[in-house]
Amino acid sequence: MENRCVYPRLSIGLQVRILPVPIFKRGIMIIAGIDCSMNGTGIYKFELDDKFNLISKDYLAFTTKKKYSNNNILYYNPKKDFKSYIEKNNWMYEKIFTFINGCECVAIEDYAFGAKGRVFDIAEFTGVLKSKICDREIPIRLYSIGTIKMYATTKGDAKKPKIEDMFLLEPNIPNLTHMPSAHDKTSQNPRCDIHDAYFITKLLQLELSIRAGHTLLNQLPQEKIKIFNRVTTANPVNILARDFLTN
Secondary structure, eight states, X not given: OOEEOOOOOOSSSOOOOOOXXXXXXXXXXXXXXXXXXXXXXXXXXXXXXXXXXXXXXXXXXXXXXXXXXXXXXXXXXXXXXXXXXXXXXHHHHHHHHHHTTXXXXXXXXXXXXXXXSSHHHHHHHHHHHHHHHHHTTOOEEEXXXXXXXXXXXXXXXXXXXXXXXXXXXXXXXXXXXXXXXXXXXXXXXXXXXXXXXXXXXXXXXHHHHHHTTSSOGGGSOHHHHHHHHOOOSSOOSOGGGSOOBOO
16 A cells, blocks of 8 residues: 655644645655756756655756766757757756656756846746656746755755755765866866755755654754745745635
């Protein structure tokens, strides 16, 4: 018989909407975090037990520089390998969904409304990705950039070098030193996308553990509690009272 995990309401004075009940396969749940960018896009995948403890983790990313590629970082030449950006995007979608196959929940970095650069291209790529995830009936959690930074560093305005520093303190992380550091002035993708995807996935793991009652919100450090109480103009409702995206 399949094990089911029911997410209880939290005793924190909130009327929390509950994520649809997932079905654990062999007592295992797979979640993923995605940081979208035009050329890099980092994805992390965690395999969790039925108490949301980490069993294993893996990552995927993309690069237009062959010297950065390895088994987890896929190289492509945007001018030679594809006839259009749509063909390139579809190739990326195929690789992403092969990687996150079996995921029961996915977290994505939400749009940065003050961002500069090719924001419309990123929004188009991310919007189609969200739609494809929802079509597979996988709930999506959106985290703002400030929330992700706060989780990784305790500072909502932290810069990429600080996020990299915190990533390097994590256990069993991949060696990404063949790519430029965030402390350098050169291109930071996809290394920084991988850092962000990792902390997005860790934040999702923590949120699900809180919702399942395995982690008590009031017993977390204050800097972690602030993350779940945080509201902004763009997100006037805190994370735990906010819906997951579903069809």
